[in-house]
Amino acid sequence: MKASITLRVDGEQRSLAVDTRTTLLDAMREHLGVTAAKKGCDHGQCGACTVLLDGRRVTTCLSLAVACDGASIVTAQGLARGDTLHVVQQAFLEHDALQCGYCTPGQICSAIGMLEEAKAGHPSFVTRGLTAAPDLTDEEIRERMSGNLCRCGAYVNIVAAIRQAISKGATS
């Protein structure tokens, strides 16, 4: 069964007819030719497919495209402004927070979403107390980024990159 939907992907309005079984991830990759979100596990276990959906980080392999009609999606590809990289992307480059690069777009979208969550006061497992605004210590960053696996083992550089991005006032 097919359904017609409209998605705003990286600022561009896109209409398409999708099989109702199609995930948002496959809709982007196989139907719209937007491959910045990666398929690593298709089960929401690795985070490689993370995008910002209406401003929040979402694993697109666990989202059905038909359920996202009208959504606005930003992938890592849509974060740069022309030649100018997003401050988080730039920090990833400078800290070499990547090797093979396959988890990287998901890490970057996840980091941006995570910073917004912290700003909004969302606690994590390691936050002390639930009332005060969380302080983004390295421990907090590590905990909040643990949904994005990196087999090359760039974690310590990813934390350093996010710390730099914070110091440069990173927001989405």
Next chain:
Amino acid sequence: MTQPPATISLDMLETRAIGAALERLDGRAKVTGTAPYAFEHSVERPAYLHPVQSTIARGHVRAIDTGAASRIEGVIAVLTHWTAPRLSSDDNKELWVLQSNEIHFRGQFIAAVVADTLETARYAADLIRVEYEAAPLDVGFRADRADLYAPKAVNAGYPTDTDEGEAEREFNAAEIRMDATYSTPMEHNQPMEPHSTIALWESEKLTLYDSTQSAHSVRKAVATTLGLRPEQVRVISPYVGGGFGSKGEPHAHNILAALAALRAPGRAVKLALTRQQMFTLAGHRTPTIQRFRLGASRDGRLKSIIHEVIEQTSRFKEFAEQAAVPTRLMYAAASRRTRHRLAALDVPKPSWMRAPGETPGMFAGEVAMDELAVLCGLDPIELRIRNEPEVEPGSGKPWGNRHLVDCLQEGARRFGWSRRDPQPGRRIEGGWLLGSGVASSTYPRYILMGSRASIRVGGDGRYLVRIGAADLGTGTWTTLTQIAADALGCTPAVIRLEIGDTDLPNATVAGGSSGISSWGWAIVAAARELRRLHGTHPPPGAEASAETPKEAEDETYAQHSFGAQFAEVRVNPETGEVRLLRMLGVFSVGRIINPRLARSQFIGGMTMGLSMALHEESVMDERLGQIVNHDFAGYHIAANADVVNLDAVWLEEVDSRSTPMGSRGIGEIGIVGAAAAVANAVYHATGKRLRALPITPDKILT
């Protein structure tokens, strides 16, 4: 230590770009997600392939009902061993796909569906009904099996067994005897990018967009298996999302995609293994059971080293990991014996996983040394220094550049080792036990012969450097550019590098940490040839090419890299949790081509070693022959929260016996010894010696 005069004298490069901490040249494409990986190449009229896997581990397919699948709208073809095109060579049994009804392991390809969409292919594949004739399966990996056998040789061509002196007698006569058995589980490479291929036939030519560590190896194997000339196959792989050995050779999915594409004329057939499929169809590290015996005098001098390893292999194709090989060179001893024995089981074929041999072997060996240090009442670093060999044990060759002791001492200084109280189980902080441990690392300097590079002067004055090398996150795009710049005496901006395509000159596999040495030397040779033919100012259009030269094969010296790994952990005695506090690696690997990228390689290897120490383990259901935890929810790899304060440094060093760049290769040594350092730290924290990886809470508590 005295070094004999060099008999080989390499013509060393003058370095300017080499040694610079350039940012990754492919970094911008990767942080924006625009670097195309195998499955992402834009193709006309794609079709999607979904395989059917056997649900028994041994036996035969008796019948396959493909009727319901074939009737689904959008299905282009259904392949079984009855209907698939015939292959021409079974030289590589792993690639003998859909050619018979025989089943060798659970998860083997037994059918496949090609359809217009991913969803249709998968749905139709689920409708295929299979009847089996099951035979009794045997996946029981145990040391007491009566059918263990000695392979003819182990991986990389090393001898299966070695004997120096009377190791057994020396052990029995030794004042101090350490005798323990260590085990490591079945482990999986699991790169983040699944093994993926797009196969497209155009007349008699096959193009594969592939995720591989060696485009040319894939071409050769695919051509042989399909009965084609190599020129009929083109493999394209500019970006590879990790491999760690599992993409070092082609696997069954490459052939399956090529066969399916024959049944879907005019279509580009796309296949990406699922994460679950990768546990059985992309190689794995064999589990090991390793008995280690060390006999020493009271002052810790080794009289006898005995390392006996048991591993598994698949019954249909042998792979023997060289786990005891590092034991042959690490320490001096009056006598030494090493053994490898295999259990042939109904399991998928084991294969390369980062530092095959060294990784499991050095886990056992370096925990054994820690145990001996305790028995002798010696500091573990001092014990290693006392057993430092003058020449390579066994071969008697002089060392090329052995700096193990320097690494241990530099690490000890940086880590604050001298403040360590050697008594185990004595430090408690906030309810957690604290401890630290050390272990040595080693990895051979490998160079593979047969790579060729070409250099052409472009109309714009830039140099086009071409070689079919691979970048799996290792930094090849950047480091080969740096090497080419120095070889041609220009800046990196003047170099235009092309890699990852069999239309480029032949390149050997990105494996054995040999890539940059082998390919880089070919580029240096090509640059020198260009100068010889065309002088220092070659005109546009001038071209030259050359192979990695013969002198790379010189074996006068025993050439190995070394390192030392330090770990500090905290262990919760109530919950059994082990958490890393800090980890430091110090490595001696020759000259570093790019410090920014090199550090990533080291910390990446160490992180994988930490993951091996604490998390990774496949659990085999012996009744079904199935890996029960075959996804990232069940097979844990280290996540961000697991890795705290981990860093790597290296000795400033130029190895003028290794390559004109002064380098030796760095991709694998980071994982070697890492798990032992963590295990030794757990012992120091708790007083409990755990010899079976991974060190999970249940083992701490029982």
